Amino acid sequence: MDKPEFLVCMHTIDNFWFACTRLTKKQTGDVKRNEFQGISPEKGQVYTNNNNNTHADAAATATATATDVPSSGKIVTPNLKMFTLQELKQTTKNFRPDSMLGEGGFGRVFKGWVDEKTYGPSKAGTGIAVAVKKSNPDSPQGLEEWQAEVKFLGKFSHPNLVKLIGYCWEDKQFLLVYEYMQKGSLENHLFRRGAEPLPWNIRLKIAIDAAKGLTFLHSSEKSVIYRDFKASNILLDREYNAKLSDFGLAKFGPINGNSHITTRVMGTYGYAAPEYIATGHLYVKSDVYGFGVVLLEMLTGLRALDQDRPTGEVNLVEWAVASLENKKRLKKIMDPRLNNKYPMEAAIQAAMIIKQCLQSVPKNRPSMDKILETLEQVNAIQENPKKKSRSTKTKPNNTQKQQQDHHHRSPLHYKHNGTREARPGHY
Numbered sequence: 407m408d409k410p411e412f413l414v415c416m417h418t419i420d421n422f423w424f425a426c427t428r429l430t431k432k433q434t435g436d437v438k439r440n441e442f443q444g445i446s447p448e449k450g451q452v453y454t455n456n457n458n459n460t461h462a463d464a465a466a467t468a469t470a471t472a473t474d475v476p477s478s479g480k481i482v483t484p485n486l487k488m489f490t491l492q493e494l495k496q497t498t499k500n501f502r503p504d505s506m507l508g509e510g511g512f513g514r515v516f517k518g519w520v521d522e523k524t525y526g527p528s529k530a531g532t533g534i535a536v537a538v539k540k541s542n543p544d545s546p547q548g549l550e551e552w553q554a555e556v557k558f559l560g561k562f563s564h565p566n567l568v569k570l571i572g573y574c575w576e577d578k579q580f581l582l583v584y585e586y587m588q589k590g591s592l593e594n595h596l597f598r599r600g601a602e603p604l605p606w607n608i609r610l611k612i613a614i615d616a617a618k619g620l621t622f623l624h625s626s627e628k629s630v631i632y633r634d635f636k637a638s639n640i641l642l643d644r645e646y647n648a649k650l651s652d653f654g655l656a657k658f659g660p661i662n663g664n665s666h667i668t669t670r671v672m673g674t675y676g677y678a679a680p681e682y683i684a685t686g687h688l689y690v691k692s693d694v695y696g697f698g699v700v701l702l703e704m705l706t707g708l709r710a711l712d713q714d715r716p717t718g719e720v721n722l723v724e725w726a727v728a729s730l731e732n733k734k735r736l737k738k739i740m741d742p743r744l745n746n747k748y749p750m751e752a753a754i755q756a757a758m759i760i761k762q763c764l765q766s767v768p769k770n771r772p773s774m775d776k777i778l779e780t781l782e783q784v785n786a787i788q789e790n791p792k793k794k795s796r797s798t799k800t801k802p803n804n805t806q807k808q809q810q811d812h813h814h815r816s817p818l819h820y821k822h823n824g825t826r827e828a829r830p831g832h833y
């Protein structure tokens with residue numbers, strides 16, 4: 407990471423955020439605690455809790471505004487461990503910089519070690535590895551996102567959602583402790599300089615796993631809209647099993663026959679659906695749009711947004727959408743790091759899925775379970791062995807070449823503006 411450029415980027419966004427907060431919409435989509443209960447979607451699990459001390463109770467006591475945040479708090483839950491700050495300091499060697507895994511809008515993420523039974527701190531390399539996410543001090547976003555994360559991940563359990571082990575709220579700091587995902591984020595694998603290219607079958611597996619995670623959320627009784635589907639929120643374990651992380655922006659979906667909920671426009675520019683940016687109307691199908699963008703990133707190896715690309719190519723969707731329906735054009739935008747090693751028929755079908763996901767009218771986008779079904783069919787398409795041996799190295803097109811040269815200056819850092827406010831009007 408080239409530090410000075412990063413700082414310039416943050417500065418730009420801070421200015422922008424101040425300009426656009428005035429455009430945000432009033433949030434009206436919250437639901438009450440008992441609407442969490444009695445959900446039993448396939449495979450996943452929803453914890454219910456009938457005693458009085460639930461996550462949502464804590465959220466209720468902590469509807470504190472940024473100026474009125476209690477310095478510490480407690481959430482009684484059978485599913486999550488409440489860590490002390492001291493324990494988490496021990497776990498991460500006092501949040502030592504060399505144990506940092508990454509940084510996002512909420513704060514920094516550190517690797518630590520805990521005992522596998524008690525989850526008490528353990529020596530590095532013993533017990534199980536965890537990822538500890540620590541809020542930026544005084545971040546007005548911190549408490550809200552922290553509550554939402556605990557609220558959702560404390561309730562939902564599914565193989566394609568990252569496991570939340572526990573949390574800590576002390577000294578005005580909010581921390582979250584997750585299972586450690588050995589292979590980091592999809593974003594790093596697709597775009598980090600020097601990253602080993604992901605082969606086609608792994609990309610498809612990741613897409614299928616992520617689709618399973620979204621299907622689970624959407625099909626729960628009170629559907630959950632994830633709202634922040636993007637490559638950095640898809641984490642990979644040792645076997646490239648993909649799990650969704652970051653539920654800080656998740657919302658319960660429409661109820662009483664309504665088609666959408668209305669919320670303040672939040673999310674990440676480049677992935678957020680156009681109707682949501684324009685109106686604040688959030689549909690279950692808004693997640694489907696984000697899914698299409700990530701699938702397009704996986705096919706092309708290009709970021710959803712990159713200000714370093716030539717004008718007209720900055721926004722991947724705008725630039726690539728016309729190539730999705732034409733085999734010749736599609737070939738040209740496929741990630742050269744795939745080295746032509748993919749079944750063309752599978753790429754064509756994946757491109758069709760993307761095209762449908764990116765429909766501007768939400769109801770014209772397919773449902774996640776339909777997408778999952780189609781992706782599994784795509785996965786069954788094997789490369790023609792004759793063609794496999796003939797595959798040659800493709801020359802990167804200009805855009806792809808440029809991204810490889812400059813991806814460290816990626817505008818994806820736009821999302822790290824402390825608020826993750828989407829940018830209305832840019833579409």
Ligand SMILES: Nc1ncnc2c1ncn2[C@@H]1O[C@H](COP(=O)(O)OP(=O)(O)OP(=O)(O)O)[C@@H](O)[C@H]1O
Pocket residue numbers: 507508509510511512513514515537539568584585586587588590591593594638639641651652674821822826
């Ligand atoms: N459970 C985890 N295991 C391993 N690495 C993780 C884990 N959680 C996060 N990380 C690493 O930390 C990075 C930062 O994560 P974080 O979710 O805070 O930010 P982000 O997703 O990059 O941005 P945003 O705040 O907009 O979501 C991730 O990209 C990933 O590399």
Ligand SMILES: [Mg+2]
Pocket residue numbers: 510638639651652
């Ligand atoms: Mg994230």
